[in-house]
Amino acid sequence: MSTNPVQRLRGPLVVLGLIFGTWLILPTAFRIFTREAFAEFQAPALGLASRSRELVRFWELNSRDTEELSAAGRDLARAEAGLELRLRELESAASENRRLRSMLAAPTPPEFRTIVARVAVRESSSWWTRITIRRGRTDGVRPGCPVVFGDCVVGRVAAVHVDTSEVELITSPGFRCSAFIEGDQSNRTVLVTGEPDLPFTAPSARVTFIPYEYTPPAGQVVRVVTTGLGGLYPRGLRxxxxxxxxxxxxxxxxxxGTLQPARELLSLREVSVLVPTEPQPYEELR
Structure with missing residues (x-):
């Protein structure tokens, strides 16, 4: 038996090289199938872990005092009444908007239907870049669909599986979105991109192509909103x-400049996926 360490490692290195070479030679379709099969294999476990957390949360809330729950119910009823009034105002504004568009023969903006999804898991290796949600192809989710919470952009759907989907967050380096800076009278377009995840730092994104003559108002919060260009994100989302x-x-x-996300990404438990009612150009490019 040889005592040369190089000769002892030659066999495993040859096997490793053959495996790596075979993986490079295999068709792309097989590799995609392998990734999809792995995603579907772990989907039940992810769903079970997510539902277990919800069950724990349910019993925690169920053990609270009755008076505390009654007070929370009254607060919720008041908030619901205010939202109903706001909904009526929005319906009136939407009707007026449609009337004006028909008079001017203006193109109709894309319409979306909302799919509410629970956050299933967040991996520590991609904590600020991706989340997995419990909605997938069977629910109508499509790649590229915007993901929001309220009127705040969370990210976009990067990959869709049968019952789950992967969402690329706004702080991910692969995120791109055109935007307007509120207060810029010329409505010049800027670009929002995610930044690489750095340890011990708060998640953030990057705003580039800000006009040189633009100066943020002193002492005021400057919001960055979507432009609606390209059909991916509706106009005016924060x-x-x-x-x-x-x-x-x-x-x-x-x-x-640096952009602080509108929604606290650490506490995300539920999001909304905006699925266009009609196919969009960005979907045809995939």
Whole structure:
């Protein structure tokens, strides 16, 4: 038996090289099938873990004092009454909007239907970049659909499986979205991109191509909202707030800033997926 360490490692290295070479040679379809099969294999476990957390939360709430629950119910009833009034106002505004668009022969913006989904799991390796939700292909979710919470952008659907979907968060390096800065009278378009996840830092995104002559108002919160261009995100959704400190670019024509997400991503338990009623151009590119 040889005592040379190089000769002892030659066999395992050859096997590892053959496996790696075979994986590179295999058709892309087989690799996609393997990833999809693994996602479907772990989907029941993810759903079970998520439902177990919900069951624990249910019994925790069920053990609370009756008076406390009654007070929460009254607060909820008052909030519901206010939302009903707001809903009537929005319906009236939508009717007027449709009337004006028909008079001007303006194109109708894309319509969306909402699919509410629970957050199933967040992996520690991608805590600020991806989440998995308990809605998938059978529920009508499609790749590229925007994901929101209220009027705040959370991210977009990156991958869809049978019963689950992977959502790319706004802080992910792969996130891209055109936006407007509130207070900019010229409505010039800027670009919002996610930033790489750094340890011991709060999640954030990047705002680039800010016009050089733009100055954030002192002492005011500057909101960044979606433009609605491209048909991916509806116009006017909140992306976050712009930091008052802007950085100069080497070219000097634009400046960059930091965006704090509008929604606290750490506490996400439920999101809404906006599915277009008609196929959009960005879906045809996939």
């Amino acid at each position: 992306l976050g707030t712009l930091s008052p400190e802007l950085e100069e670019t080497p070219q000097g024509a634009y400046r960059n």
